[in-house]
Amino acid sequence: MQHSITGQYLARYQRLARDPGGPRELLPVTGAQRRFLLVRALDPQGRPDIVPLFFAFPRGTVDLARMRRAAGHLATLHPALRARPEVVRGAPVHRLTEADVPVERVETAPGEDSAAALRRTLRGWSAQGSPLRIYLASAPDASEEAASGEGVGEEVAEEILTIALDHAACDGQSLSRVTEELSAAYSAGSGPEDVAPARAAQEVVAYREAVLLQLDAEGRASAPGDLAYWGERLRPVRAQAPEARAPEAGALPTGGAELRLPAAEDGAPPVPFPALLDACASAARALYGEDRVSPLGYPWGGRPAAAQPVLGCFLNTVVFPATAGAANRTAAEAGPESLYELSAAWWDDLDHADTPYDEVVHAAREAGAPWSGRLDGLLTVEDLHRRPLRLGGVTGREVYVNGRPVRAPFAVSVSQGDGLLVRMVWDRAVLDDDRAADAFGELTGALSGHLRRLEPSSVPQF
Incomplete structure (x- = not known):
């Protein structure tokens, strides 16, 4: 260690x-x-x-x-x-x-x-x-x-x-x-x-x-076997987003789009996490090209089993390689079998999800990936039911303030509350509004395809 x-x-x-x-x-x-x-x-x-x-x-x-x-x-x-x-x-x-x-x-x-x-x-x-x-x-x-x-x-x-x-x-x-x-x-x-x-x-x-x-x-997740796994997994990855350019004067630093889906009447569970990853990969291909492999990041983790539930930051940023090539269609296009394959790869990733981000980047570079560690996109999922704020007998209504800076060229957040809210924001110094809006269309199209095809128990649920 x-x-x-x-x-x-x-x-x-x-x-x-x-x-x-x-x-x-x-x-x-x-x-x-x-x-x-x-x-x-x-x-x-x-x-x-x-x-x-x-x-x-x-x-x-x-x-x-x-x-x-x-x-x-x-x-x-x-x-x-x-x-x-x-x-x-x-x-x-x-x-x-x-x-x-x-x-x-x-x-x-x-x-x-x-x-x-x-x-x-x-x-x-x-x-x-x-x-x-x-x-x-x-x-x-x-x-x-x-x-x-x-x-x-x-x-x-x-x-x-x-x-x-x-x-x-x-x-x-x-x-x-x-x-x-x-x-x-x-x-x-x-x-x-x-x-x-x-x-x-x-x-x-x-x-x-x-x-x-x-x-x-x-430290245990930084053993040679874990590093070899991430090196092989991320060997074809490199950041694809263009360099930042000067933003337009007076414009908000970020653009955004959102899609709200109602709660399922039959009480079906939330969208499986691999389906969200696949939808984000669709957006990455629309932004950076079909023949590229983009690194997307998502937070994962929790406190160690023996630890007390203290406040702090115990998540890790796990890297997902957005698959390249027209032959590798989205799982929504190719059918449930491809989502099973993506889910299997995701489960393998979770077996190594404790490997710290800096160790993962180092392992990928040692394996030959021309990657600095910069991410092309981020995905987060949150449950809005878990964080009500009640003051003076009044429960606050959680709202969103747009236009705030984002740490990646684009970021997707999926909020589970009364239905599903899918929001994508992008850095206007990196991505053009029209192209980003098209990518959001690809993302929501892929997600809609999954919603039409999936049975509630067909893949592991987030």
């Missing part, structure tokens, strides 16, 4: 931890956190990956002082929400600090709506600061609307509450707990002083143990 990237990192961290004169407040980082910190370091502006949730509440519902106490309670309790990234003696770590969560009202500038104000605020996110930040943005005042002769719409009666987290501090499971525990703390009026020091210390121990267990699993 010591010869793997993970083994070398763990040895460095353990040397820091054994040093009698070393700082006690340093925590190790998972492979996923290692990747996010590297991406941040390579970004010209030092921008972290941010995961924002947006909830619409009737105006006047949210008490910012009460919310500030609730947010401080969470950050005092959970180490991941009060840790700051650092590099100490060549090892990336998280340093524990006091809880200090910004909870602020965002004022709209002239000509801005609440969405534009929130985009501006998130763009200004400083990498130095709390990994949890909360913002409240209002629509223009109703009296101003009336004075201008405009009607008062729904947005005027609502405010948008944004719960934003550094991705290095959270994953999907963490998002659910953040909204649940924030709701509970807000309802109870809890603040930082309500977390007993002994409880906070226990959480630090549990978090450190969970990360070390995760690193142990990642």
Whole structure:
């Protein structure tokens, strides 16, 4: 294990931890956190990956002082929400600090709506600061609307509450707990002083143990057999997206399209994950060509079996090679048999899904892949039922704020709630709107083909 990237990192961290004169407040980082910190370091502006949730509440519902106490309670309790990234003696770590969560009202500038104000605020996110930040943005005042002769719409009666987290501090499971525990703390009026020091210390121990267990699993998944698997699997891959160009002045940095599918009347399960991968591969072929193999990424994973359910980032980014060639039609075109083949390959990938991303990239390059590690697309799946936010007896309505930057040329998100919402966004500095819209058509066409062909139990379900 010591010869793997993970083994070398763990040895460095353990040397820091054994040093009698070393700082006690340093925590190790998972492979996923290692990747996010590297991406941040390579970004010209030092921008972290941010995961924002947006909830619409009737105006006047949210008490910012009460919310500030609730947010401080969470950050005092959970180490991941009060840790700051650092590099100490060549090892990336998280340093524990006091809880200090910004909870602020965002004022709209002239000509801005609440969405534009929130985009501006998130763009200004400083990498130095709390990994949890909360913002409240209002629509223009109703009296101003009336004075201008405009009607008062729904947005005027609502405010948008944004719960934003550094991705290095959270994953999907963490998002659910953040909204649940924030709701509970807000309802109870809890603040930082309500977390007993002994409880906070226990959480630090549990978090450190969970990360070390995760690193142990990642080290085992970095054995020669795992690396040989990924090297062979990704040998034909290289990033196909064109270089970024200067965006048009005044345009939003991203474009987007979405398709909403109603819930199945017979209670059929969600779309199988391999079918979503196949649909994303259709989009990649439309964007980059039929004779290319594009690397697509999707998050996968969870806490190690023996670990406590701490907040943090325990997912991994798994790479899927979008198959090239006109002969390799989408599984939706070729029929259920091809989806079985794709599903079998996906299950094989999951057997090696704990191999950290940096190890996978290194293995692919060692096998001859001319690939830098840059992804051509991303796929995420989320269950909206798992993260309600209830404040003052009111359940917020989760909404979407478009136009935010994306870390890949295109990204597809599939939200499972009352039906299925398929959304694709793309970086306008890389992809043309018309071509991206055509690719979304290919994606939704492939997905529709799967929905027509599939029986509920025909392939493994996500």
